[in-house]
Amino acid sequence: AAKGYAAQRIFASYSVFKGKAALSVTPVLPTFTKLDSGSLVVDRRGVMMFKFLPAIGERKYDNEKRQMIALSVTEVGSLISLGPQDSCDIFHDPSMKSSNAGQVRKSLSIKPHADGSGYLISLSVVNNILKTKEYFTVPVTTAEFSVMKTACSFALPHILGWGRLTNQLPRGTEGQPSKVDSQLLDLEWDK
Amino acid sequence: AAKGYAAQRIFASYSVFKGKAALSVTPVLPTFTKLDSGSLVVDRRGVMMFKFLPAIGERKYDNEKRQMIALSVTEVGSLISLGPQDSCDIFHDPSMKSSNAGQVRKSLSIKPHADGSGYLISLSVVNNILKTKEYFTVPVTTAEFSVMKTACSFALPHILGWGRLTNQLPRGTEGQPSKVDSQLLDLEWDK
Amino acid sequence: AAKGYAAQRIFASYSVFKGKAALSVTPVLPTFTKLDSGSLVVDRRGVMMFKFLPAIGERKYDNEKRQMIALSVTEVGSLISLGPQDSCDIFHDPSMKSSNAGQVRKSLSIKPHADGSGYLISLSVVNNILKTKEYFTVPVTTAEFSVMKTACSFALPHILGWGRLTNQLPRGTEGQPSKVDSQLLDLEWDK
Amino acid sequence: AAKGYAAQRIFASYSVFKGKAALSVTPVLPTFTKLDSGSLVVDRRGVMMFKFLPAIGERKYDNEKRQMIALSVTEVGSLISLGPQDSCDIFHDPSMKSSNAGQVRKSLSIKPHADGSGYLISLSVVNNILKTKEYFTVPVTTAEFSVMKTACSFALPHILGWGRLTNQLPRGTEGQPSKVDSQLLDLEWDK
Known part of the structure; x- marks a missing residue:
């Protein structure tokens, strides 16, 4: 099986620049492994990357x-289903399954402003190895959060890999027709 | 007419792994038949496949x-229009039009948790021929259900085959221009 | 300018079959005219075609x-913005600008069921030339209407021709780079 | 780096024609710069262009x-998140960073009709250099505004450039497989 099947790198983020920090959001699509049969299987899952940069001067x-x-993708589901009064907290341990488990702790928090005019998005990173604590806060307006929800809803099926499924057919018609794989459907009737 | 015109197989599911069972959801696109005129007609309809696996140990x-x-597609319409308090039940008889009609009965049920924190999705399969009864339950959180609704809404027009319609034009401009088929539109004015 | 630039015909409708009539819904994309400059202009607008067939026996x-x-597209906007209690009526005169104006009158009506369980979609066609009156009614469930709304929302930008805009860029990168057309953007700054 | 990488020009607007003025809405996609590495970076951001034409006679x-x-894109976020009672105002100074700053002032206003039957969209352009004031008003129905919201929601990820991201993979599989760029993902684990 051919591993590490990827595409051209493209830089296109949604970024908001605020007084203390900037936040930039980018979808990262899954990668696929091609099996000997020619089928493609999701290899590494897609994610939505949230990047925070601290301010060091005006703009x-x-x-x-x-x-x-x-x-x-499920954490993106939390974000896009947030109602105007809802908040959500997401915790990651980047070294989860290694010997450093528990040493670094990241938490992303999304909280509505009291007056309903948007959200405060913050990231805290506590690193017990380096003895560092970092904390970023980015207030986002209702309009900016609406862009994030709309763009993340758009990206969600693509970070699942479903965009490949739905884009594939037209190519089928251009090239060589392959045999219908009826097994998948027949399975419901099998048992 | 050329039958069984299909595309590369791609494996990309949305899966949730819970204590008693796992649930994995995948769109299966329609297949098309190419007519002698070159037109494409939906041959077998697309579906959204829900697959349940019983747990046999931790993870x-x-x-x-x-x-x-x-x-x-209409059952997917039920799922995506479920409000936070709504439930839905879907019954299938896989051998419906055969001599085994009524012998196997599948029912999928989606019910909201009492506290509004998500849904319980369950599948029951009663097989009178094999004298078996199987029952799977998978609790899903609000965030997980939001992924299912968003991904299924994305997939819905594609399992109808409309993705082919909307993807086709750009290719038309690359290759040979074909005569406008004005019949379809003229039909409204015909009578 | 090259007229009548079209694509492969594809048949993929969303159809509901009921006691008195069947209703089938299909998007029809716009056609484009290619200018000598190579630009494409919408030639005939896209529409959403609603086709009714009377029942003449069981199924x-x-x-x-x-x-x-x-x-x-604006009438599709009416349909997709219908709330659960809303109804809408659409009137067409297919011979509007001809000498037969007013002789044929089509009206499509979408009304919610009193119990909130769906809608009644009906089409009346009164033809004063042929002295005929036809009337079709198709009750649709909430799930079926949800399919129509989701599929029509998906199709709306494509019947506007915006799918061409958004699909075009990837091709730009495969072939010959063309000069950036900066005029469009500069216009805001011009005056 | 190759600048000014653009695509075929396509004209496809959503236009409403009213008594005093017409309004036409078109997405303008971002342009990309190709780096020597082959990566693409957004060069000029995409926008949603609102064009107003004054009426000078019937139609x-x-x-x-x-x-x-x-x-x-954030101003589009304002528009698509407008509730039925909400209004929004957008101010632009086209010569913002030049010596003419403050001389021209454009403001777009979207206000709901008192009876909930749609919105009034107006543009005012005050030009202190030319000593001109222009004012356009276009009443839009609920159905027309629903088309704008649906079409702008569709276009939003594309004016961000995310359509390139999601369209790119299928091409990757047709051509030469490139090495997986794992840096982006590894960054979360780096620190």
Whole structure:
């Protein structure tokens, strides 16, 4: 099986620049492995990457001190189903299954402003190995949050890999027709 | 007419793994038949496949004992229009038009948790021929259900085959221009 | 300018079959004219075609006696913004600007069931030339209407021709880069 | 790096023609710069262009006297998150960072009709250099506003450039597989 099947790199984020920090959101699509049969299987899952940069002057942000958190598709589901009064908290341990488990702790928090005029998005990163604590806050307006929800809803099926499914057929008609794989459907009737 | 015109197989499901069972959801696109005129007609309808696997240990699921139910586009319409208090039940008889009609009965049920924190999705399969009864339950959170609704809403027009319609034009401009088929539109004015 | 630039015909409708009539809904994309400059301009607008067939027996419908009404993008906007208690009526005169104006009158009506369980969709066609009156009624469930709303929302930007805009870029990167057309954007700054 | 990488020009607007003016809405996609590495970076951001033409007779509009305002993605977020009672105002200074700053002032206003039957969209352009004031008003129905919201929601991820991200993978599989760029994901685990 051919591993590591990827595409051209494209940089296109939705970014908001605020007084203390900037937040930039980008979808990262899944990668696929091609089986010997020619089928494609999701290899590494897609995520929605939230990147925070601290402000170091007027409209200047320090890319060296950035921190990132990669939301899974279900965590994106939390974000897009947030009602105007709802908040959500997401906790990650980047070294979860290694010997450093528990040493680094990231938490992303989304809380509505009391007056309903938007949300406060914040990321805290506590690193017990480096003895560092970092904390970023980015207030977002209702309009900015609406862009995030709309863009994340658009991206969600693509980070699941379903965009490949729905894009594939037209190519089928251009090239060589392959045999219908009826097994998948027949399975319901099998038992 | 050329039958069984299909595309590369792609495996990309949305899966949730819970204590008693796992549930995995995948769109299955329609297949098309190419007419001698070159037109394409939907041959077998697309569905949304819900696959359940029973748990057989911690984070282990038995693929041999899986059960599937294939939701039609209208059944997907039921799912995506469920309000927070709504439930829905879907009944299938896989051998409906055969001599075994009524012998196997599948029912998928989606019920909201009393506290509004998500849904319980369950599948029951009663097989009178094999004298078996199987029952799967998978609790899903609000965030997980939001992923299912968003991903199923995305997939719905594609399992109808409309993705082919909307993807086709750009290719038309690359290749040979074909005569406008004005009949379809003229029909409104015909009578 | 090259007229009548069209694509492969594809048949993929959403159809509901009921006691007195069947209703089938299909998007019809716009056609484009290619200017000498290479630009594409919408030539004939896209529509959402609603086709009604009267029942002539159990699960049998008479295609010869079909009647169609082609909804404009704004009429599709009416349909997808219908709340659970709302109704809408759409009137067409297919011979509007001809000498037969006023002789044929089509009206599509969408009314909610009193118990909130769906809608009644009906089409009336009164033809004063042929001295005929036809009337079709198709009750649709909440799930079926949800399919129509979701599928029509998906199709709406495509019947506007915006799918061409959003699909075009990837092709730009495969072929020859063309000069950026900055005029469009500069216009805001011009005056 | 290759600049000014653009695609075929396509004209496909959503237009409403009213008594005093016409309004036409078109997405303008971002342009990309190709880096030497082959990656693509957003060069100029996409916008949603709102163009107003004054009426100069029955169903006649003066294209020479048009005025435009280009909504950023966040301003589009304002528009698509407007509730039935909400209004929004958008101010632009087209010469913002030049010596003419403050001399031209454009404001777009969207206000609901008192009876809930739609919105009034108006553009005012005050030009202190030319000593001109222009004012356009276009009443839009609920159905027309629903088309704008649906079409702008569709376009939003594309004016962000995310359509390129989601369209790219299928091409990856047709051509030469490239090495997985794992840096992006690894960054979360780096610190």
